Amino acid sequence: MHSDIATLSKASIWHEASRIIHEEGFKAFWRGNLVTIAHRLPYSAVSFYAYERYKTLLHSLVDEHFRGNASTDMCVHFLGGGMAGLTAASATYPLDLVRTRLAAQKNALYYRGIGHAFHTICREEGFWGLYKGLGATLLGVGPSIAISFSVYEALRSFWQSQRPNDSTVVVSLACGSLSGIASSTATFPLDLVRRRMQLEGAGGRARVYTTGLLGTLRHITRTEGLRGLYRGIMPEYYKVVPSVGIVFMTYETLKMVFARIQSSD
Numbered sequence: 001m002h003s004d005i006a007t008l009s010k011a012s013i014w015h016e017a018s019r020i021i022h023e024e025g026f027k028a029f030w031r032g033n034l035v036t037i038a039h040r041l042p043y044s045a046v047s048f049y050a051y052e053r054y055k056t057l058l059h060s061l062v063d064e065h066f067r068g069n070a071s072t073d074m075c076v077h078f079l080g081g082g083m084a085g086l087t088a089a090s091a092t093y094p095l096d097l098v099r100t101r102l103a104a105q106k107n108a109l110y111y112r113g114i115g116h117a118f119h120t121i122c123r124e125e126g127f128w129g130l131y132k133g134l135g136a137t138l139l140g141v142g143p144s145i146a147i148s149f150s151v152y153e154a155l156r157s158f159w160q161s162q163r164p165n166d167s168t169v170v171v172s173l174a175c176g177s178l179s180g181i182a183s184s185t186a187t188f189p190l191d192l193v194r195r196r197m198q199l200e201g202a203g204g205r206a207r208v209y210t211t212g213l214l215g216t217l218r219h220i221t222r223t224e225g226l227r228g229l230y231r232g233i234m235p236e237y238y239k240v241v242p243s244v245g246i247v248f249m250t251y252e253t254l255k256m257v258f259a260r261i262q263s264s265d
Helices: 002-010 013-024 026-030 033-061 070-104 114-125 127-131 134-162 168-199 212-224 226-230 233-264
Strands: none
Touching: 013 026, 013 233, 033 070, 033 114, 033 134, 070 114, 070 127, 070 134, 114 127, 134 168, 134 212, 168 212, 168 226, 168 233, 212 226
């Protein structure tokens, strides 16, 4: 365990990428991608749909004297985003766990695919093994999505007030990317804990984190220091900046397309 940590602490993202190509081949970068797509499609759909519904509900509960107020809108976006994140994460968590385990496999393939992974986890760890790390996920996803939506809405509103003629595509892409950086920075330690807990027991691995979320946090800080809670944050940024920006850009673009279709009917 400790030797793995020492190795990870010395490796840069480029060194690790070179190692993966050399040891596992270029295709290894897409290992588990099918289950990632299978997870992201329903997760994103539920997340954005729930956000719009929660936002509408929360706006209806706000006293009319406070509607349109910037602080009120920020609170609505934050709460709506948080509840949407909890809803989406709970609904799709088993796929998230399977995705993490498939992506973590190296040359020895313990899980042969999505269906085999589900079957193996249920057989060896019980049905609730599919929800290992759910608590850490919900604690991370709620604030993460809340920050992401509220920062995105605030940045987009400010941008459009200053430059109303700018392209919606450009605005949503830029604001989405910045909101992803903000949410990832704030919640990365919990996401790290989630991944560690999800991988525990996978393929016969030793069970190190037996005391839950707080025990896992203590173990990481004790063995790796506070910096260990942010190990892998740069690769996370490399992923988040384009992915979250593209998600928001796609969302806003589709909203415009569907609005035009409805108006033409």
